[in-house]
Amino acid sequence: KGGKFGERWAEICEAYGVEVIPVDIEYGKAVKPDLLDYLLKKERDVKAVFVTQCETSTGVVDDIERIANVVKGHNVLLIVDAITGIGVHPLMMDDWGIDIAVAGSQKGCMLPPGLAFVCVAQSAWDAIEKSILPKYYWDFKKMRKGLGNKTTPFTPAISLITAAGKALDMIKEEGIENVWKRHARLAHATREGIKALGLELFAGEASSNVLTAVKSPEGIDINSAIKRLRDETGVTITGGQEELKGKIFRIGHMGYVNDFDIILAISAVEKCLYENGYKIELGKGVSKVQEVLVSCKK
Amino acid sequence: KGGKFGERWAEICEAYGVEVIPVDIEYGKAVKPDLLDYLLKKERDVKAVFVTQCETSTGVVDDIERIANVVKGHNVLLIVDAITGIGVHPLMMDDWGIDIAVAGSQKGCMLPPGLAFVCVAQSAWDAIEKSILPKYYWDFKKMRKGLGNKTTPFTPAISLITAAGKALDMIKEEGIENVWKRHARLAHATREGIKALGLELFAGEASSNVLTAVKSPEGIDINSAIKRLRDETGVTITGGQEELKGKIFRIGHMGYVNDFDIILAISAVEKCLYENGYKIELGKGVSKVQEVLVSCKK
Structure with a gap:
């Protein structure tokens, strides 16, 4: 459990x-x-x-x-x-x-x-x-x-x-091994982008390649921030469920997903946090993702 | 039951x-x-x-x-x-x-x-x-x-x-009352077409407007006849299930169905029976359907 x-x-x-x-x-x-x-x-x-x-x-x-x-x-x-x-x-x-x-x-x-x-x-x-x-x-x-x-x-x-x-x-x-590798690479890039923004992974070492769960920064109402992002831009990031409501947010990267989807997702996270008053250096997440994706070849 | x-x-x-x-x-x-x-x-x-x-x-x-x-x-x-x-x-x-x-x-x-x-x-x-x-x-x-x-x-x-x-x-x-009427009219035409071919309705007076079940003519292997029809023409008529296997065949006319679908279905029944050796007067079913559909206005 x-x-x-x-x-x-x-x-x-x-x-x-x-x-x-x-x-x-x-x-x-x-x-x-x-x-x-x-x-x-x-x-x-x-x-x-x-x-x-x-x-x-x-x-x-x-x-x-x-x-x-x-x-x-x-x-x-x-x-x-x-x-x-x-x-x-x-x-x-x-x-x-x-x-x-x-x-x-x-x-x-x-x-x-x-x-x-x-x-x-x-x-x-x-x-x-x-x-x-x-x-x-x-x-x-x-x-x-x-x-x-x-x-x-x-x-x-x-x-x-x-x-x-x-x-x-x-x-x-594509080959199932390549499908696994693609997910591992995209998940790695997502985690690095999140860390570059000074945010903390909720699942730490146990983070899956399915989605990345991130601890919500202190002093931000993550659920209404996510809702506004979705309504304004069409990008869906998910909040926590039940006990974790308000405490984490989650970025899915499973299935039919590619490099540009990860860039987009991290840019959306940046925008969302920035516009809701959380201090981050805009562009730091997407730069890191870009760097990881270019250096880690497929 | x-x-x-x-x-x-x-x-x-x-x-x-x-x-x-x-x-x-x-x-x-x-x-x-x-x-x-x-x-x-x-x-x-x-x-x-x-x-x-x-x-x-x-x-x-x-x-x-x-x-x-x-x-x-x-x-x-x-x-x-x-x-x-x-x-x-x-x-x-x-x-x-x-x-x-x-x-x-x-x-x-x-x-x-x-x-x-x-x-x-x-x-x-x-x-x-x-x-x-x-x-x-x-x-x-x-x-x-x-x-x-x-x-x-x-x-x-x-x-x-x-x-x-x-x-x-x-x-x-379309209006639900019109949807009901459309089904009733198409089911009626199907039943008349079947009777015109000298075939007997399995459900008689209790026949639904969903599908028409017909007693298989004696001496015909209805299931292999139906299978051949499907493979050759792409028209699917269904046989009986379990106890009724081989004893009836069924023509569905529910949902997104119109006059021409009924003409097509009865023509397929004619072809199927005729080619499998059952004596019918070719065209008698479709003529009857045509007549009913033209005389019973929508």
């Missing part, structure tokens, strides 16, 4: 009467694999570990490879929320031994929202077969049967599935 | 442990409101009646107004699957006293599939507040709270919602 989406895993389980042992993580920090190992040794009845690869609410990326290594030592399933992580950070389902991964269409997959993807490893089917929790539309057995006949058990969002085929073609053409 | 979608209501209830008293209806026939009244008098513990307005699997339309009148006399909720009925047959939720209606984007609403709409009358909220069945994403209380803030509790299929706004503008411009 290191953010809104980690908490959502817990809420979903609890809604279905599944007992949850929360692993509380300070917002902005990653899961410590050692702590997870300790807890799994202590709690012998755990059936599954739910983690979030990229916690969009805090900008943190978890080290799924190390987490998977820890989980492998215990007789439990590993279920990963890769909704924003997919296509941005590597996720080697088979190599790392992930049992179930969930992804969405609207982030690294470059599509409008409306589709969820669930990848189920062979290792998870035993639990699925035995599952007695009530379900109808989300019955994986029905889905597997449908896929075997090249169809789906219920009418799907066909236009988005067609678009997904196209997006996957684009990713295949 | 007069078809696949009536059966689905029962399956969904049973998946969640809700006891179901099935009202078995012969396929191709409508629900008899008197029988429903009799059953509701006999079974005093019933909490809700689930019906399907248009049973897409059989082409039947149920008389929801009369059903609602019966249900009103008992202390139960009326929940209507209006997924294909909406925008084709009238459904006066408030006037008739329907508690919950469910619709989809992909039929009379003229959109690609991917959205479900649920209309909840004030009268249903008491049951929703008391409901203890497990749910997370389909929590109506969360949805109502979100809508109050002009948002949704989870990321929705935004591109389809935007398209839905456009489709509703089109329906508003």
Whole structure:
């Protein structure tokens, strides 16, 4: 539970009467694999570990490879929320031994929202077969049967599935390793631009390549500043959610994004802070981004 | 339970442990409101009646107004699957006293599939507040709270919602009464065309304006005939599902459909049957459709 989406895993389980042992993580920090190992040794009845690869609410990326290594030592399933992580950070389902991964269409997959993807490893089917929790539309057995006949058990969002085929073609053409590198490079440039403005990264060392979360400067009403920026220029920067409201702002850089998008985003941050009375040296962020992008070749 | 979608209501209830008293209806026939009244008098513990307005699997339309009148006399909720009925047959939720209606984007609403709409009358909220069945994403209380803030509790299929706004503008411009009339007229022409070919309507008097279900002629393999037609001409006529496989074929005429679509559909039926050895007088169906469409003014 290191953010809104980690908490959502817990809420979903609890809604279905599944007992949850929360692993509380300070917002902005990653899961410590050692702590997870300790807890799994202590709690012998755990059936599954739910983690979030990229916690969009805090900008943190978890080290799924190390987490998977820890989980492998215990007789439990590993279920990963890769909704924003997919296509941005590597996720080697088979190599790392992930049992179930969930992804969405609207982030690294470059599509409008409306589709969820669930990848189920062979290792998870035993639990699925035995599952007695009530379900109808989300019955994986029905889905597997449908896929075997090249169809789906219920009418799907066909236009988005067609678009997904196209997006996957684009990713295949670029090469998934290059897609990961592109995101790493753009995220690095964003972080350097932010630091050059004297601002602090919320997720520090654990900052993901999905989005950059930044601590809001003292004495500025970040949410109304962001709203004004959006209304005046059409650039959307996002504030914090729930407990983090007013405390951070977030710059997304996943999916169909290039160098100029990062320049634009940092220039918008500069404008937004400057016009709302926060002292920055105008141009310092964009210069730094420019410098990083030119020196770090693609 | 007069078809696949009536059966689905029962399956969904049973998946969640809700006891179901099935009202078995012969396929191709409508629900008899008197029988429903009799059953509701006999079974005093019933909490809700689930019906399907248009049973897409059989082409039947149920008389929801009369059903609602019966249900009103008992202390139960009326929940209507209006997924294909909406925008084709009238459904006066408030006037008739329907508690919950469910619709989809992909039929009379003229959109690609991917959205479900649920209309909840004030009268249903008491049951929703008391409901203890497990749910997370389909929590109506969360949805109502979100809508109050002009948002949704989870990321929705935004591109389809935007398209839905456009489709509703089109329906508003045509006028819903005119939309109903257009469907009634096109369905009538389709039925007359089918009868002129010596074929029999599967749903007889209960035929809906959503689609026309036709009994497959003896001695013809309707499914492979339909498949060949689709591959050769791109025209899709649908076969029967499950128990009705091979026994009927179905012509859809809901949504963004006009006179020429009906001419085309009946000409395709003629071609398909003729080329597969079934004796018909070529042109007899299309002539009849042409005649009906010209004589029945819009």
